[in-house]
Amino acid sequence: MAPTKENPADDWSDDEKPGPDYAKRRPISRLTILRAIAEMRLWWNEGVIADLDHVATIERVRGESLLTSRYIFMIAMSAGIAILGLLLSSPAVVIGAMLLSPLMSPIIGTGFSLATGDADWLRRCGKALIAGSLFAILFCAVIVFLSPLQTVTEEIAARTRPNLFDLLVALFSALAGSYAVIRGREGTIVGVAIATALMPPIAVVGFGLATFNWPVFAGALGLFVTNLVTIGLTAAVMARLYGFQSDLSHRQSRLQSLGIAMVFVVLAIPLAFSLRTIAWEANGQRIVNQEVASAFTDRARVEQPIVNWDSEPLTVSASVFTPDFNSNADTEVAKRLEERLGRSVVVNIDQFQVGTDPGAAEQAALAQARAREAAEASERQIAVLAQSLALIAGVERKDVLLDRENQRAQAIAQPLEGLDLSGYRELERRLEQTTPGWTVELRPPLVPLPTVNVGEDGLDTNNVGRVALLGWAARRTGVRIALTGSENALTAVTQALGDSARYFDTQVSGEGNSVTAVWSTAPAS
Structure with a gap:
């Protein structure tokens, strides 16, 4: 029996009467949800946004996000410190570069200009970003080119493999940085700059350019672009959320929001795959460590196994310092790893016998670690x-x-x-x-060869270089080179060639001072 409108409380049968928690279990109506949203918007507009000085904030952000001489100077200082810290593999020095980096300001400015629909401001922020980034890359490339240290250090390698975590770090940093700018607490940006690390990836891009290391170049550039785009778009979302007015129509604003969301998705997909690969390798490394250690007694000392994840079959190499040899260790570990990893595995364990004295394995392992570190670097x-x-x-x-x-x-x-x-x-x-x-x-390929000119006083510096270039080309290709010119000019050139003259054939022709060089079909002896 259902309750009636006249007496809803008394028309329930004994079996149908609701319990005391009936009111708590009733579904929330759509009207209640809309009313709650309206109240939250009212609180946001009147309690949070109302006390903001939007005009002053815009002017402050605009003034700090444009291309100035101070901006370029700080870019140079930050880039120089960053690349030196990376070459030295010094985290402390790299952090110092992050603190100085002024790149955060034009990126935040880009976000605010997107939110307000100010095309001229957006163009000027883009100009500052492009100019600052290119200057930093070239400045770092020059330092690396002139530096005797051009090895890929751990600090450099750490910035060549962006993943989804890097996107999240940039996202949270952008939220904190945008909030600090909007609320007038820019001091927080120092911490944000450390977390986001905009300058070190640019420095690594310069390193890759100077050393022609394109995998390093591409990986670091991907990390920088990830940070840059994430910070800029997040700043735009925060600016709109805090009521910074836009000249865009409602439809244009919706399209802009959709575009921002799609960019985040496009960035997240490849980064998620990269993170998945890193996570799989980390878990696989843990499994390898466990299985290698389980093949020996507790008195053995196992060095960190090295795994080549790109090889097929997968290869594992390790060094073990143990008082007791296990002749079947390679086979046992390989079998267990194949079961747990689901891949074919080849294991090579170098066993070094040490005494039973306490600490003997540790001392031997330390010496081996130093030697291995040098070998790995090589x-x-x-x-x-x-x-x-x-x-x-x-x-x-x-x-x-x-x-x-x-x-x-x-x-x-x-x-x-x-x-x-x-x-x-x-x-x-x-x-x-x-x-x-x-x-x-x-x-080199068989490209045209330079002509050598012999002056009255013999070969000048430029033509000595051309002769040396001809000698280099003949030695590298193994193809003979035919020289044609006057007798005196040929004599001067062959004397300058020295031992490389055996790669050349000469033919006297004319009285001029020029010696022409062409590739011969005869192989070099």
């Missing part, structure tokens, strides 16, 4: 060298020949439009400087 240099040589030669990594015993790297370069013989030699020279102790040999 291998990283070699890997970077091989990748860079493949890139400048325009070939696949597998086409680069590495001779570790003689420390020699070789590749045959593909023709590059607009690059002459001296350009190929300069690429080889610059790459060789990045890996001391190694000889880099880049075989």
